[in-house]
Amino acid sequence: MIVALLAFSVAAGVVVSVSLPADRTLFSVPLRGSASHLLAEIEDRYGARVQEAWVDTLTPSNRLAEADVLADGSPIIRVVRSFSKQTPASLEETLVHELFHLRLIADGFPALDLSIDYGSVVPDAHMRRVNEQVTRTIQVSLWDPILHFIFYPEMRGMGFDPSFVNTEEFLTRRRKNDLSGLETHTDQLQYYYNAALEFGDRAEAALLSQWYKERGWAASAEEGAAIARLVTSAHPTSPHDAVEVLARVVERVNTGKVNCDPARWQQVRRGRMPIQVAHITMRIRP
Numbered sequence: 001m002i003v004a005l006l007a008f009s010v011a012a013g014v015v016v017s018v019s020l021p022a023d024r025t026l027f028s029v030p031l032r033g034s035a036s037h038l039l040a041e042i043e044d045r046y047g048a049r050v051q052e053a054w055v056d057t058l059t060p061s062n063r064l065a066e067a068d069v070l071a072d073g074s075p076i077i078r079v080v081r082s083f084s085k086q087t088p089a090s091l092e093e094t095l096v097h098e099l100f101h102l103r104l105i106a107d108g109f110p111a112l113d114l115s116i117d118y119g120s121v122v123p124d125a126h127m128r129r130v131n132e133q134v135t136r137t138i139q140v141s142l143w144d145p146i147l148h149f150i151f152y153p154e155m156r157g158m159g160f161d162p163s164f165v166n167t168e169e170f171l172t173r174r175r176k177n178d179l180s181g182l183e184t185h186t187d188q189l190q191y192y193y194n195a196a197l198e199f200g201d202r203a204e205a206a207l208l209s210q211w212y213k214e215r216g217w218a219a220s221a222e223e224g225a226a227i228a229r230l231v232t233s234a235h236p237t238s239p240h241d242a243v244e245v246l247a248r249v250v251e252r253v254n255t256g257k258v259n260c261d262p263a264r265w266q267q268v269r270r271g272r273m274p275i276q277v278a279h280i281t282m283r284i285r286p
């Protein structure tokens, strides 16, 4: 077997060399050089192979894949079964995307534990359901774009196009004039914020702006762009900076209605892997 020698930096800044097979595959997809190196780095840092799982669905249901860490500390990527119909190239891109998420976890980027404090009001079943929705939206629509903003430039440098899925979704939406999920000003500005952080400098960014103008949503576009600028101007690279800017984003999206307490950090262990959790409490202003 051909063995390549590779050097890279681990978190402590120590340069190590490891031997790895040059022809690694993941989900039966042969990984090109830079992706194969990333996989080797992840497996070295976790001290375990990346496990592969095909699943029927993920939450939220429009997710195609996710990265996670099992109780024993093993990294795992789950991919929805329907993805297997897609081309190997786009599956490779998705796998690389998830490998970057695994790297961020190893770098100390936290799992979020979000809760809402209503003060003296005791939340009823309806409020608890709203809570769940709000925290899921923050995770998917506000937090993930910050993480993507952090690693997409490097992914582009590896020859991948991480914006492809999102820009395709937008182009389909535009073609069908599909406005689902964009009913409110908040929905519209969150969608715009996501695009501003994830589209990079692709032509679709200008198309989106034009589309918003045609719909009479210029105010949502402006506000979404302003919120994205909170992230681009802070340019977070550390876990703490990323969580700090998320808090400002959450407050700005809910202008005047919510205050985020400073996050409480907790380290939990999964096997030998330390995993960070950031507990964030959002206080509803009276």
Ligand SMILES: [Zn+2]
Pocket (backbone or CB within 6 Å): 097, 101, 144, 148
């Ligand atoms: Zn992602």
